Amino acid sequence: MAIKDRVGEVTERIVKRSHDSRSVYLDRIGKAADQGPQRSRLSCGNLAHGFAACGLSDKAALSGDVVPNLGIITAYNDMLSAHQPYETYPDLIRQAARDVGAVAQVAGGVPAMCDGVTQGQDGMELSLFSRDVIAMAAAVGLSHQMFDAAVFLGICDKIVPGLTIAALSFGHLPAVFIPAGPMTTGISNDEKAKVRQLYAEGKVGRDALLESESKAYHSPGTCTFYGTANSNQMLMEIMGLHMPGASFVNPGTPLREALTKEAAKRALAISALGNEFTPAGEIIDEKAIVNGVVGLHATGGSTNHTMHLVAMAAAAGIRLTWDDISDLSDVVPLLARVYPNGKADVNHFQAAGGLAFLIRELLGDGYLHQDVKTVYGSDLSGYTVEAKLDADGNVIRDLAPQISGDETVLAPAAKAFQPTGGLKMLTGNIGKAVIKISAVAKERHIIEAPARVFHSQEAFLTAFSNKELNGDIAAVVRFQGPKACGMPELHKLTPSLGILQDRGHKVALITDGRMSGASGKVPAAIHVTPEAANGGPIAKIQDGDLIRINAVTGELTVLVDEAEFDARPVAQEDLSHHQFGVGRDLFAAFRANVGTADAGAHVFDV
Template sequence: MTDLHSTVEKVTARVIERSRKTRKAYLDLIQCEREHGVDRPNLACGNLAHGFAAMGQDKAALRDFNRMNIGVVTAYNDMLSAHEPYYRYPEQMKVFAREVGATVQVAGGVPAMCDGVTQGQPGMEESLFSREVIALATSVSLSHGMFEGAALLGICDKIVPGLLIGALRFGHLATVLVPSGPMTTGIPNKEKIRIRQLYAQGKIGSKELLDMEAACYHAEGTCTFYGTANTNQMMMEVMGLHVPGAAFVTPGTPLRQQLTRAAVHRVTEMGWKGDDYRPLGKIVDEKSIVNAIVGLLATGGSTNHTLHIPAIARAAGILVNWNDFHDLSEVVPLIARVYPNGPRDVNEFHHAGGMAYVISELLSANLLNRDVMTVSKGGIEDYAKAPVLDDGGKLVWEPAPKTPGDDTILHPVSAPFSPDGGLRLLEGNLGRAMYKSSAVDPKFWTIEAPVQVFSDQDDVQKAFKAGQLDKDVIVVVRFQGPRANGMPELHKLTPALGVLQDKGYKVALLTDGRMSGATGKVPVALHLSPEALGGGAIGKLRDGDIVRISVEEGKVEALVPAEEWAARPHAEQPAFHPGTGRELFALLRQHAPVAEEGAMAILAAAGL
């Protein structure tokens, strides 16, 4: 056994120690659920008859308590390109289950909103909290006691975390995540940026912009940039919750179908009546959570996971914080550049070696915990192999390539794109914030400039179009935290701020909201906590105050005299205007914890 990198070992040890009490309580819970919880043999005859009434040819198998029944929780809808392929999955999975003497039932469906559709719209204020609705719906789906295993069908931004958080409360069940893959590549990424910035400058109209966007998002599958959805898939691989190599195989291909078949077969082998019991709550442990953070850093993944990983961890009784991200970032090298952090998309990343290469390199550098349980029998080493179909159409796995197929996308650990993972914790008199330095040119890592303060991203757009931001400026957008308005992404601001940067101005964004998994080249200090609502210091800022955002110094500070700063009152929250159903989420807003704890009200309310 090789030695684990000292910093990864240190962070893992402190997460274990910090979580000792809460993790024990969680493991006690899932053991109790296995031994005394509701399951098929304990259901009354009437309960059981209801449970298999519509199951046709599978009724006899469902009456046999020695056969596994897999509950499918699906996020299918045909508005999300990534989730449209799931339409036929349950039918296929039933056939795959019968091949090994098992059964499949759709336990339930969960909502799956598209951040791409709601980006910059009022519905985006429901986006983060949709994660809670998904977790609750997953819990309802699995509550019937009909299942010995689970298969979770979901990919996109809040859907995978929500499914996983809900399923972790049934952590005694053998569970696998089943992806459907990315859409084929559309137009080049440089062209996307060029057209969006031309539109932001008013040089082209909406028809030209829509033509470009339709050529970009053009088919079934996930969007091809490395945003939150595809970071989810990376994370499921590194945590060992996929069949190895399942993340980035395109939909509608024979390989994709065989990976789904393998997932169903594998769940049937992991149940508690067999000799290879692998419950979800044991796969998701302190070491796999640390591995997820390492994968995030090594690939330059979405900043949204600085919320999602703490929330997933809490659902399993594990406590992580932004110091853990920061300390790991100092030693985990950036070995992948995928758009928007580089010119190529996830399909090109996959063909260059993809997750198998990344995991192989991280293992070779002792940056991943090896002694973890995974869906695959061989542990994390199995994820350093890539799936292929042999000449007979059989699914097999080949070792990762020794060298990447494209060195503009992947580098070895020995010669990384950057020696660190590019995710920094900033602290100061404004609070604590995260900063994705891997996406930003180092010459912009320190920005000191006057601020212009807004409480609505639409007002930023108006100021930009009026030329009021043509200067060195730190744009402050506050009252965007989870308690204020649900913490919508502010990705709509990216083109305008990019134009200002290209004009030669020193420009940055400071916000208590989220930016996006598509955070680009403009410096952003985001998830600032405490948020403005409730007294966060960002509420004290006034137009013209000088703020310093510095990666090198790890600081986010208002350069205002201490006496004046202490005496300055907080701004008042703008009025809330109901509509688009946002008013229904008031209870979640009121009880949401800080971003660093995952911003998930239902976990906080449960004392987790």
């Protein structure tokens, strides 16, 4: 199937825009690859340090240059449900390497924080910056130059983007990402949301809320809603860095273990010492990035990726913009309804046909580039398969089903839930912003309401508790951007905003902060840039100003006389209380040097 005109046009302009930076990047990783295995240039003292803790057979293997060594970068910790399964993966990977006459070593660990734990807490102000810390920590692990390929064990919000940036920094090395899978289904997402709203209204107590949350988040694995973590897994598969069918297999199952071993062996096979050398920096090209954006739109994925994908692309010398993302959203159909865009969870999505069905549908209608490189060795058509086990416990793959198992969860392209994607870019005299509309009712895609300005989500919640918010409201929550305080998610606002909306009021949120991968039914213009701390127009908005959000035309405007608005002073805020406590003092350099949201909100000079 020929690629859709708009998809081809966007791809071509990304290629042209990225020509110089991509050429420099490919030249750099090409020279690194030409140098061959790095261990050959280590001194005897260097090498002895590098394998001192290995067994005799591994030491003997690593003494020469003919046996590949696989570096493991792990985000394991047992506080995060999604990452707890990784505890046993290094042993599985080491054994898989030995099975093919190779070696594997844990190269390093990276931090992995949970936005679910820090939501609404001070620690959330480290969340976005943790992505860049993860990239740097992974780089430290790989900098020993002991490795011919790497596998990356990470799954959640900032972890996979950070690991991807690191993999692309070492883009001359092959890289395979190994997921751990989602937890099994708990209580329904509707039931969980209902209890949260009842708690916000004071109708149930903390004990009932905790019981509900514990039934939703109940075992090892990722949370089952379609937020940033599961959007990450979709991206790694549709961009060719997972083994086909690996993303949404539950932890602790024989198939999950077999896929892990298979991924380790595949990473070794595509090293420079194998027969199918496939460096990560060649897999992630302009077409792969466009495929990722298309997948994000088709599944109604996380708003966080409007920053992460830009930062990930930049690490490979590719210049992706919000305009590119927005233009693709205008033509890519929404094919998945997974909470918060529907009632189902990611396990239901997988059972209905999962990514194999989705990729086949998008390829068949010309929305995805088929002619890309993947870690599997095929083009993208090799990902239209489901992973299973044969009688001997080996991974086998069957073609995706021709019919969706549940068209209320996963639709064929001919019956798309809507003709456009789940994300939209907004522009106007307030600046640029992102809105997720896949979960927002059509009658709320256009909102005009008077502004009520807050400088923290706590101030908004106090006003709500004091019953001060009794009509239509465009809640402006500013000084939440990356330079101000690290750009925390403001998901704590969701229940209260939802209550106001359910009372029949016109409700919208405008913020230079984030609103999480689980952005829901209330229209929210997020990631506003320039942010208030940079003197952006959002800092000029006053209580009572009429604000228009139009997700149809992409407008974000304060309806104030232009001359009057320009003449207004920029609001100031004492941000010193965001600079200390829970480690925030250690991140001053990040706040001082971070880029804007539309440029990826990263601290790297790329």
